[in-house]
Amino acid sequence: MPIKAGRFFSKDRLADSTTVVINEAALHAFNTNSPLDQELTEVDVNGTKTYKIIGVIKDFNYESLHRQVRPLVFHLSPVRQATSILTIRIQPNATKNAIDYIEETWQRFEKTDQCHYSFLDERLARLYESEQKTSIIATSFSALAIFIACLGLFGLAVFITEQRTKEIGIRKVLGASIAEILFLLSRQFIGWVAIAILIASPIAWYAMSRWLDNFAYRVAISWWVFVVAAFLAIGIALLTVSFQSLKAALVNPVKSLRSE
Known part of the structure; x- marks a missing residue:
């Protein structure tokens, strides 16, 4: 926690x-530019305290x-005041030994109640459990949608190449190269995919923007993502149809012209 002004607590004082x-959010809430040495008053059932x-x-x-980050005030509890929660920093490679020592020390002072502990990184991860589940579901359904779309493209490629078998044979007899045949068969698919991208991109941008609006701190959606x-x-579409297109382009034109 970097200090912006003044100092932090010292065990020697x-x-x-x-x-x-206090944090910066509290500084803005108090509406002052020079908070150091100013006083805060705490009011509770036991009376008032000034800090x-x-x-x-x-x-x-x-x-x-x-x-958003809310105003936060840190203060030191008196030495003899009971504390309900302790935050302890331990070495990552000594977790088990540290927990055993903490529980043993706890039992020496508290015989009736058990020691309940949790890890800070796990508590932070639970704050975003719903986002993690959403990510897994979205990834799974996206992969399934891509697979189904590829099956459809492949079936369509097979159908179109069968319909244009004689045309391909005639073009090869007239001197068309394999690359030209591949471009001829793939051009139509690229056009369809391009139309789908133009329709899907605004919808995806709107949906992602609405989802990011749920966060107080969010990233901007860059154009390069789309x-x-x-x-x-x-690329996926071309890979899907390229096999069938290449197969049709390599067929002997004599066989293509004889096909019914």
């Missing part, structure tokens, strides 16, 4: 138990990215 550190602001830290996301998607779609 006993007076810091009557001070607070002095000693520092401002930069905003960080302590909740889901669906929400260009890459368009090239991928055309």
